[in-house]
Amino acid sequence: MFNSVPAEKRLLIDTGSLVETNSDQDLIKFDIIVEALGLLDYHAVNLTDEDFEIARNRGLLDNPAVRFISPHRTGETAAGFQSRYLLNNEHVTVSVLTFDPDKSPTEQIKEGFVNPEEGAKTINILIVSRCDEEVVSSIAPLGIVDCIVCPSEAEEPMIIGSPNRRPLVFSVGRYGRYICRLQIEKARVRDRFKFKFTAIPVNEDLEKDAALVDLYKGYQQIIRDSNLLERHPRYVLPDGLKYVGSQSCSSSDCHAYEYVEWMDNAHASAYATLEEVGSQYDPECVACHVVGMDYESGFISEQQTPLLKDVGCENCHGPGSKHNEKPHEVKTSEPKMTCIQCHTPEHSGDYAGNEDTFLERIKHWTEPNAPGNVK
Structure with missing residues (x-):
C-alpha cells in the first residue's frame, strides 16, 4: 500500500x-x-x-x-x-x-x-x-x-x-x-x-510482508515465554460457584439436543482457531475463545483445564455447578457474557450491523424459544 x-x-x-x-x-x-x-x-x-x-x-x-x-x-x-x-x-x-x-x-x-x-x-x-x-x-x-x-x-x-x-x-x-x-x-x-x-x-487481501510476519511471530513467542496466560488475574466466583464444562450439560435428561447442535457450530471449535494462528498463549485472544478465564475455576491452560476450551454453555449462561446439582431447583446465574463483550470493533469488525446473521450461525436451541429467552 x-x-x-x-x-x-x-x-x-x-x-x-x-x-x-x-x-x-x-x-x-x-x-x-x-x-x-x-x-x-x-x-x-x-x-x-x-x-x-x-x-x-x-x-x-x-x-x-x-x-x-x-x-x-x-x-x-x-x-x-x-x-x-x-x-x-x-x-x-x-x-x-x-x-x-x-x-x-x-x-x-x-x-x-x-x-x-x-x-x-x-x-x-x-x-x-x-x-x-x-x-x-x-x-x-x-x-x-x-x-x-x-x-x-x-x-x-x-x-x-x-x-x-x-x-x-x-x-x-x-x-x-x-x-x-x-x-x-x-x-x-x-x-x-x-x-x-x-x-x-487495511484488509487481509494485502500482501504479507515477511519481516513483519517474523516480527509478529516473535511477539507471539515473547507472550508465550512470559507466561502471561497462567499469570492472568482471576476473580473469585460468587456463592461458591464453579465452572464445570459444557459436557456436563449433555445428559439426555437435560440439554442433549442443544449440546449436539452446539458441537456443530463455530463456538465449539473456537480454541482451535487460535492454535491455527499460534495465538493460544495470548491472553487477549484466549479470553474470548474459552470458558471463564477471568475467574477461579475457569480456563487456565489446555493442559490444566481441557474441558473449558472453546466458547461453551457457561460463557452465556453462567457457571453451572449448582444448577447441575439441582437442575430443577437452581437456575444458572451471573457472571454471564454477552455477545458484544467479545464481538467488539477491535476483534470482530463485521459484527456491528450483522448481529442477526452472527446469531443464526450459533443457533442451537429449539423453536419456539426466542433468542432472547434462551438463558
Missing part, C-alpha cells in the same frame, strides 16, 4: 495512542509496534502523554530507527519536523507539528511552525491531542495551519465539517483498520493547494 506512492513523494506518520494501558502485555506490544513502524520506514511517530511515558521508561526515545515527535518539550523529542518535496517542479516544505491545547496556548503554534523564506511554498499539518469545535475555532484564525489531524474514538476515519474549509479537519480512526491518505495537489488558484482525503481499509 505504501509502495504505491514513490518513496520521494510520500510522508508516513503515525498519530499515536500505540497501546491502551501499561499492562505487561501492552508494554511488550509497545516495543513490537515501535519496531514495526521502523521496518515500515515511518517518517515520524507522534507520542501521546501515555506513549511518551512508556517510551521514556523503556529507553526507546533514542531509537535510531524511529523519529518520535511529541508536544512534550523536554529535549528528548522534538515537537515537529519538516520534509521537502518536489510538486509540479516546485519545492514544497511540509511541516508537521504536534500540539496539546490543554497545556499550551494557541499562539505557541506560530512558534512551532518555522517561518518560510519569502516566496517559499509550505504546507502546515497540526496533530492535536484533543479536537472539538472550540479547539478548531481557536486555531483557524491563525491562518497558518492547512490541516488539523484529530484523535478519534470511532473505528472509521472521517472528515470533520466541510471538506472544502481550511484548515481541513479529519480524524484518523482506531484499531489500525484504516490508513488515512492525504494527497496534496497544486490548486488552480496561485500559491494554493488542494487536499484529497481517502480512508483506505
